[in-house]
Amino acid sequence: MKGLIIVLLFLFPVLAFSDVLDTIDNPSAFGMMMGGAIYTVYAGPQSIAYNPAGIATDNGGLFFSHVEHYLGIIRNDFLSATTNFGNLYFGGAFQTTRAIDTDYTQYRFYGSLAYRMDSLSVGGNVSAFYGTDIVNGFSVDLGSIFKLQNFKFAITLKNALANITWVSSTVQYYPVEIILGAGYENSSINLNAFGNMTSGEYGIGLQYFITKYFSLCAGYGGTFGQTGSFSIGTVINNYLGFDLFISYTFLNAMNFGQSLSPFTVSMSSNFGG
Amino acid sequence: MKKFIFFIFLAVPVLIYGFSLNLTANPVFLLKNYTVTITMTASPLFEPSDARLLLYDYSSNSTQTLYNPSVSSNEYIWNYTVTDYSDYRAIGMVITPEGTYLSNVATFTSNIPAASVESTIVYVPFISNYMPSVFSQITNIGSKMLTFTAFSSPSGLTISPDTGQISPDQYENVKITPSGVFLPGKSYTLDAIASTNDPRSGMSEYLLSRFLIGPDGLLVTPVHVSSTTVSVGSSVEFYFSIYHSDDLSISYVYVTWITPGRSQTFSLSASGNDFASILNITSAGTYTLSQIIVGYNYKGQILQMVLSPSINVNAINSSNSMNIELVNGTNEAIISVSSTSTPYVVVNDGPIVKTIQMVKTNQLWTGTYDYTNQPGIVNVNAEFPNAPSISQTFTKYEIHGMTNIYLSDNGWITIPSNAFPSGALVAVYTGTFSPQNTYVGYSTFNQISDSVSVSSNVTPAASFTYNLYFSSQLVNGLFGNVRVYALEGGKWTLSSILPNVGMEIATFSAMGGTYALGMTTQIQPGTSPSVLSFYANPSNAIGPRNIQFFLTVNKDCYYKIYIYDMRGRIVGSQSGSAIKIIGNLIYTLDTTSISNGMYVAVVGVGSSPNAFTQSKTISFVVSR
Numbered sequence: 040m041k042g043l044i045i046v047l048l049f050l051f052p053v054l055a056f057s058d059v060l061d062t063i064d065n066p067s068a069f070g071m072m073m074g075g076a077i078y079t080v081y082a083g084p085q086s087i088a089y090n091p092a093g094i095a096t097d098n099g100g101l102f103f104s105h106v107e108h109y110l111g112i113i114r115n116d117f118l119s120a121t122t123n124f125g126n127l128y129f130g131g132a133f134q135t136t137r138a139i140d141t142d143y144t145q146y147r148f149y150g151s152l153a154y155r156m157d158s159l160s161v162g163g164n165v166s167a168f169y170g171t172d173i174v175n176g177f178s179v180d181l182g183s184i185f186k187l188q189n190f191k192f193a194i195t196l197k198n199a200l201a202n203i204t205w206v207s208s209t210v211q212y213y214p215v216e217i218i219l220g221a222g223y224e225n226s227s228i229n230l231n232a233f234g235n236m237t238s239g240e241y242g243i244g245l246q247y248f249i250t251k252y253f254s255l256c257a258g259y260g261g262t263f264g265q266t267g268s269f270s271i272g273t274v275i276n277n278y279l280g281f282d283l284f285i286s287y288t289f290l291n292a293m294n295f296g297q298s299l300s301p302f303t304v305s306m307s308s309n310f311g312g
Numbered sequence: 313m314k315k316f317i318f319f320i321f322l323a324v325p326v327l328i329y330g331f332s333l334n335l336t337a338n339p340v341f342l343l344k345n346y347t348v349t350i351t352m353t354a355s356p357l358f359e360p361s362d363a364r365l366l367l368y369d370y371s372s373n374s375t376q377t378l379y380n381p382s383v384s385s386n387e388y389i390w391n392y393t394v395t396d397y398s399d400y401r402a403i404g405m406v407i408t409p410e411g412t413y414l415s416n417v418a419t420f421t422s423n424i425p426a427a428s429v430e431s432t433i434v435y436v437p438f439i440s441n442y443m444p445s446v447f448s449q450i451t452n453i454g455s456k457m458l459t460f461t462a463f464s465s466p467s468g469l470t471i472s473p474d475t476g477q478i479s480p481d482q483y484e485n486v487k488i489t490p491s492g493v494f495l496p497g498k499s500y501t502l503d504a505i506a507s508t509n510d511p512r513s514g515m516s517e518y519l520l521s522r523f524l525i526g527p528d529g530l531l532v533t534p535v536h537v538s539s540t541t542v543s544v545g546s547s548v549e550f551y552f553s554i555y556h557s558d559d560l561s562i563s564y565v566y567v568t569w570i571t572p573g574r575s576q577t578f579s580l581s582a583s584g585n586d587f588a589s590i591l592n593i594t595s596a597g598t599y600t601l602s603q604i605i606v607g608y609n610y611k612g613q614i615l616q617m618v619l620s621p622s623i624n625v626n627a628i629n630s631s632n633s634m635n636i637e638l639v640n641g642t643n644e645a646i647i648s649v650s651s652t653s654t655p656y657v658v659v660n661d662g663p664i665v666k667t668i669q670m671v672k673t674n675q676l677w678t679g680t681y682d683y684t685n686q687p688g689i690v691n692v693n694a695e696f697p698n699a700p701s702i703s704q705t706f707t708k709y710e711i712h713g714m715t716n717i718y719l720s721d722n723g724w725i726t727i728p729s730n731a732f733p734s735g736a737l738v739a740v741y742t743g744t745f746s747p748q749n750t751y752v753g754y755s756t757f758n759q760i761s762d763s764v765s766v767s768s769n770v771t772p773a774a775s776f777t778y779n780l781y782f783s784s785q786l787v788n789g790l791f792g793n794v795r796v797y798a799l800e801g802g803k804w805t806l807s808s809i810l811p812n813v814g815m816e817i818a819t820f821s822a823m824g825g826t827y828a829l830g831m832t833t834q835i836q837p838g839t840s841p842s843v844l845s846f847y848a849n850p851s852n853a854i855g856p857r858n859i860q861f862f863l864t865v866n867k868d869c870y871y872k873i874y875i876y877d878m879r880g881r882i883v884g885s886q887s888g889s890a891i892k893i894i895g896n897l898i899y900t901l902d903t904t905s906i907s908n909g910m911y912v913a914v915v916g917v918g919s920s921p922n923a924f925t926q927s928k929t930i931s932f933v934v935s936r
Contacts, residue, residue: 058906058907059879059907060907061877061878061879061906061907061908061909061910061911062878062879062909063878063879064879065879065880108878108880108912109876109912109914109929109931110914110927110928110929112912112929112930112931113878113910113912113931136878136910138910138912138931140930140931141851141852141910141931141932141933143852143910143931143933145909145910171933172908172933172935203908205908205935205936206935207935207936209908209935209936211907211908213907238879238881240879240881261880262879262880262881262882265881265882266882268880
């Protein structure tokens with residue numbers, strides 16, 4: 040009972056903290072073109088950044104993504120890999136976020152584990168943070184995906200137990216983020232949505248399969264009460280041995296003549312999954 | 313035992329009638345390792361066989377005897393170097409065949425507080441709101457507690473700390489800051505002096521620092537606002553003065569208010585040394601007078617002084633309201649207040665402060681005030697028992713020239729009748745001009761896109777040069793948009809006359825005809841503004857503090873700034889207009905409400921409020 044109370048204290052300290060962890064949490068082109076709504080998708084190594092239960096798929100291997108946010112001022116690289124022994128999946132990831140006009144870089148390392156049953160997968164990440172102004176940091180992600188015929192549901196607890204020790208010796212604690220996802224998938228479409236109950240972020244994305252190897256995507260995501268961003272993209276499967284994701288995001292396009300989050304490319308290799 | 317013997321010497325002096333020995337020590341107070349001179353004067357002169365000095369050291373509790381003085385006439389001199397922090401007593405002894413003679417007791421000490429100060433002379437040739445501080449160090453090089461009291465002579469320097477105690481071998485850093493009123497054009501010499509308990513001769517007072525200030529300079533006095541808590545619908549007057557030396561000229565004065573959701577920049581013109589304008593409160597929230605920018609020309613250089621007064625005015629929604637109506641052709645202002653409670657109405661008209669008697673009709677209270685014929689701002693303030701006050705103002709302008717037109721903040725124009733041929737539209741606020749020489753009338757001017765007509769049906773003999781003065785409030789900082797329209801064939805068309813538009817003034821020459829002066833918010837095609845610089849200060853905010861964002865553009869324009877976190881969420885935004893000066897302060901981000909990490913600021917600039925043709929992005933870091 041005491042253990043349960045302790046866990047609850049760590050999982051639900053939302054009221055005690057001011058803001059969620061401020062890191063890039065939508066690093067892949069596929070995630071961007073789906074409005075961030077790939078929490079119910081078995082997306083392979085890139086799922087580490089979203090829902091760790093999503094790595095439990097044969098589409099494992101190596102994944103790399105590069106994003107240039109805000110007219111290229113902020114650059115984010117995400118490299119991840121997964122493999123499996125039967126129904127048990129292992130993964131690891133490395134993420135860097137840096138500014139080109141400021142001497143500032145953040146690093147995040149992930150270790151992931153997932154287990155897949157017939158219609159249910161569960162997974163978890165352990166993350167460590169380092170950076171220019173970060174001495175160290177730690178967080179845990181827990182996720183699950185449940186399929187019921189063509190419908191999919193996901194619950195992700197993101198950044199549980201998250202804390203960062205800054206170089207100023209300040210230790211900041213962050214609330215766990217409760218993310219709910221839902222989706223519908225058939226041979227033609229893959230429709231997904233998510234809502235972050237803690238931060239107010241949301242997104243909806245539609246993937247339309249033209250062929251088995253080629254699909255088009257469109258998504259809209261943002262934060263409740265703010266102007267969101269609209270994205271489009273394409274997925275090319277098994278292109279020269281890679282899965283290729285290309286997206287373009289119009290962030291706040293109503294106000295700015297130039298897009299702040301332009302072209303994003305992600306690549307995935309299915310060599311080991 | 314030695315001490316006892318020494319005191320026996322002191323207590324039982326051997327005195328011989330008619331003969332005396334006088335012993336003195338100089339200096340009485342000295343530092344360790346310094347030399348004291350002990351002089352014994354014999355009277356009358358006699359031939360001693362032996363002269364010696366008995367010296368008792370209190371700290372070592374020892375007595376030593378010094379022999380072989382240098383002899384000069386009837387003086388016997390011993391030089392003794394003090395090697396310890398101690399008190400000393402000395403007694404001279406002369407042994408002659410007739411007997412032994414003892415002198416009086418002389419004392420000296422090295423056990424004292426002693427100060428050491430490094431003085432600084434600071435030359436501040438240019439008086440401004442930012443005067444340099446200097447630090448001066450007082451060190452106790454003695455062996456006892458040093459106390460000091462610092463003061464400014466004459467007054468005008470703030471010294472911190474101004475009193476204190478310093479232990480031996482310790483020091484105190486004293487900060488000295490000019491804090492008096494220093495008017496440009498004059499020269500000042502101020503000394504910061506420390507008075508100590510150092511007993512050494514002539515060593516009790518030390519010059520910490522000398523400030524030589526002036527005579528050049530530019531000084532902005534503190535800003536006054538007519539009220540800091542008002543109802544929505546009020547207008548708040550703000551004013552300050554600028555003093556400068558003769559070798560300096562003011563180019564421009566801008567005041568930026570951060571209003572709810574946007575910023576507003578005023579360009580102020582001088583009335584003598586005084587600068588004033590009015591902020592209209594249109595919605596509830598906090599209005600912050602964030603920045604004053606003074607551009608000036610000094611020794612051939614175009615320079616800029618930026619001040620951040622950070623004065624807040626809180627605007628609160630209220631069911632009460634006030635309206636001022638200026639009666640055409642008179643000096644009468646009708647003040648109407650809608651309120652369920654009795655308003656207390658006071659008018660400030662220059663030096664005049666007058667309480668207005670209000671007459672109630674239903675919920676409307678009405679009173680009148682005859683304003684003076686002096687230029688300036690008239691402030692009308694209504695206070696209520698249980699509601700925030702309402703403050704409104706109007707401005708009176710004075711005509712200074714033959715061909716000047718003035719547009720007031722309130723949408724009135726003023727023109728002397730002899731400035732134009734008959735038929736011109738003119739307005740109130742005649743100032744020192746007599747009413748019979750002034751065509752009285754007015755044209756309301758509510759939106760910046762409106763045109764104000766100044767027309768003539770009399771053909772002048774030669775072209776006139778017309779000066780149009782306008783308020784930056786009305787044009788929202790969009791200089792360069794003054795147009796001249798001509799009435800030809802019953803249709804208004806853009807004239808071939810090109811106005812020469814500067815800050816708050818447009819000049820154009822015209823022959824006879826009917827013309828209109830217009831101001832539009834639309835910037836001409838092909839002249840899109842561009843961002844020359846955009847930066848955050850500080851770009852790495854360590855600790856809870858504000859980050860300010862500064863924008864420099866190549867022409868007057870609109871802007872919108874967004875602050876994003878790494879997850880694309882907007883943590884702050886603001887829109888407004890920026891003007892062609894260096895470093896418009898366009899946004900202040902309070903970092904206390906956001907978490908640590910990296911953020912980006914994106915600014916868009918454009919010729920209209922909602923279409924931005926250029927963007928620039930910078931990153932910054934919040935770290936607590």
